[in-house]
Amino acid sequence: MSDISSFMRGLERRNPGETEFHQAVREVVETVMPFIAEHSKYKEAQILERMTEPDRIVIFRVTWVDDKGQIRANRAWRVQFNNSIGPYKGGLRFHPTVTLSVLKFLGFEQVLKNSLTGLPMGGAKGGSNFNPRGKSNGEVMRFCQSLMIELHRYIGEVTDIPAGDIGVGDREISYLFGQYKRLTNRFVGTLTGKGLAFGGSLIRKEATGYGCVYFCEHMLNHVGDSIADKKVSVSGSGNVAIYTVEKAIQLGARVITMSDSSGYIHDPQGIDLEKLEFIKDLKEVRRGRISEYAERYPSASFFEGERPWRVPVDVALPCATQNEIDESDALTLLGNGVLAVCEGANMPTNLEGAHAFGAAKILYGPAKAANAGGVAVSGLEQSQNSLRLSWSREEVDGRLKTIMSGIHERCVSYGDRGDGSVNYVTGANIGGFVKVADAMLAYGPV
Numbered sequence: 001m002s003d004i005s006s007f008m009r010g011l012e013r014r015n016p017g018e019t020e021f022h023q024a025v026r027e028v029v030e031t032v033m034p035f036i037a038e039h040s041k042y043k044e045a046q047i048l049e050r051m052t053e054p055d056r057i058v059i060f061r062v063t064w065v066d067d068k069g070q071i072r073a074n075r076a077w078r079v080q081f082n083n084s085i086g087p088y089k090g091g092l093r094f095h096p097t098v099t100l101s102v103l104k105f106l107g108f109e110q111v112l113k114n115s116l117t118g119l120p121m122g123g124a125k126g127g128s129n130f131n132p133r134g135k136s137n138g139e140v141m142r143f144c145q146s147l148m149i150e151l152h153r154y155i156g157e158v159t160d161i162p163a164g165d166i167g168v169g170d171r172e173i174s175y176l177f178g179q180y181k182r183l184t185n186r187f188v189g190t191l192t193g194k195g196l197a198f199g200g201s202l203i204r205k206e207a208t209g210y211g212c213v214y215f216c217e218h219m220l221n222h223v224g225d226s227i228a229d230k231k232v233s234v235s236g237s238g239n240v241a242i243y244t245v246e247k248a249i250q251l252g253a254r255v256i257t258m259s260d261s262s263g264y265i266h267d268p269q270g271i272d273l274e275k276l277e278f279i280k281d282l283k284e285v286r287r288g289r290i291s292e293y294a295e296r297y298p299s300a301s302f303f304e305g306e307r308p309w310r311v312p313v314d315v316a317l318p319c320a321t322q323n324e325i326d327e328s329d330a331l332t333l334l335g336n337g338v339l340a341v342c343e344g345a346n347m348p349t350n351l352e353g354a355h356a357f358g359a360a361k362i363l364y365g366p367a368k369a370a371n372a373g374g375v376a377v378s379g380l381e382q383s384q385n386s387l388r389l390s391w392s393r394e395e396v397d398g399r400l401k402t403i404m405s406g407i408h409e410r411c412v413s414y415g416d417r418g419d420g421s422v423n424y425v426t427g428a429n430i431g432g433f434v435k436v437a438d439a440m441l442a443y444g445p446v
Helices: 002-014 019-038 040-044 047-051 100-117 137-151 170-184 207-222 239-250 273-285 291-296 327-335 351-360 373-387 393-415 424-443
Strands: 056-065 071-082 088-094 123-128 160-163 231-234 254-260 263-266 301-304 315-317 340-342 363-365
Touching: 002 019, 002 047, 019 040, 019 047, 019 100, 019 351, 019 424, 040 047, 040 424, 047 424, 056 100, 056 137, 071 088, 071 100, 071 137, 071 160, 088 100, 088 170, 088 373, 100 123, 100 373, 100 393, 100 424, 123 137, 123 160, 137 170, 160 373, 207 239, 207 315, 207 340, 207 363, 207 373, 207 393, 231 239, 239 254, 239 273, 263 291, 273 291, 291 301, 327 351, 351 363, 363 424, 373 393, 393 424
Parallel strands: 088 123, 088 160, 231 254, 231 315, 315 340, 340 363
Antiparallel strands: 056 071, 071 123, 254 263, 263 301
């Protein structure tokens, strides 16, 4: 424990005020440090110290003009964290809460997540404090085009391949890729999440949500169970949440909650595929609030300003944002008999909550394993772009299932407690660490 405390003191001193980054690193260090103590080669080469320092960070201003002709300015970043096992890969996030700390946490997680997929991808993250909500298509386009004027200098199909994230969907990726193509006069797979008409992959939109459910099903299957007939709580109503719900329904679960920043809905009868179509239209087309679901369906209730974790369920799938489950929420879920928690969002459980799940030895799938489906299919999109072909929906989904199964196997291999249970946090952290660390050792001190 003294090694962990000493390491964290040094990291916090070098990165003052970056609480999200500190949290992400501590969660990894707590499980990886004992492993490093048993394998001195990693300690002697200072691998963890080097792995928690980004290769480079690019910070720049994005100047654009709104619909009123007024000049606006935002800040943007690209954190290229580690490319030891492949080109940098990670999303772009547009949201007012985006800070360097948030992007460093996401980039660090991305390194280990990408490693777990088995694909040759390094880790990066980027974004801006620009808020696309309430902006016209023209304003979003001008912002994206301005951002790409600077960003295009640092990315490329064998260098760094950004994708979407919160606030960056089909529309934004289209504007970004169009501007990249215009600036470079090259049609290559430098961004993923593209439209199907210009190099995108089938299943990419669904991949993070589908992958989360596939991973959850693997955890349950490992103990002789299944998600079928389970009561499931999902948070969020964005892209990840919608397709998590869709796949859970397809596998026979009864999903009874979804949420957004205004609160959550509880539908004891279950959200079926027809109701989910209403939510897709509400959130993806009309950009409305989840409360409208309760107005449409009398079986549902809306709870303003609350999170869904007090609803008794068998399985919880947090798919909204970081730190949406604290220790109190975790203890409430445990008290209500939750069997499995599988993270569709990035770091949705804070450290205290994660410790509570670990102590209870429930099935707890951390984000770097459970939500790796999105970047996995991004990697498959890169492959299709390089080969100049498109795989069928069934082929991409089959490859996604294989990748999620492989991630689960790696977690079991490194996380077996020896008593028949699996610590998936330990398994994911060490499983992701080893591949990157061995590559760094092979390169020498670079």
